Amino acid sequence: MNWQDFITVDPNVCHGKACIKGTRVMVSVVIDNIAAGRTVDEIVRSYPSLTREGIEAAIHYAAELTRERVVPLSPEAA
Secondary structure, eight states, X not given: XXXXXXXXXXXXXXXXXXXXXXXXXXXXXXXXXHHTTOOHHHHHHHOTTOOHHHHHHHHHHHHHHHSOOOOOSSGGGO
């Protein structure tokens, strides 16, 4: 799965938040629904513009965001 094929960030859509391509459904909405215990089928019923692949891409995107990275706080810390 290449989540980049399904996730888009556009400053003119949802204030630049990551969304499922072709929708105005933010990745955070999908992840919030999963965290609340909703199934993929329930999410698709609630958001008919979503596909199972879009939901899977949102999960992969969220996983990518959680990977630990060292981010220098200042040029001196680098």
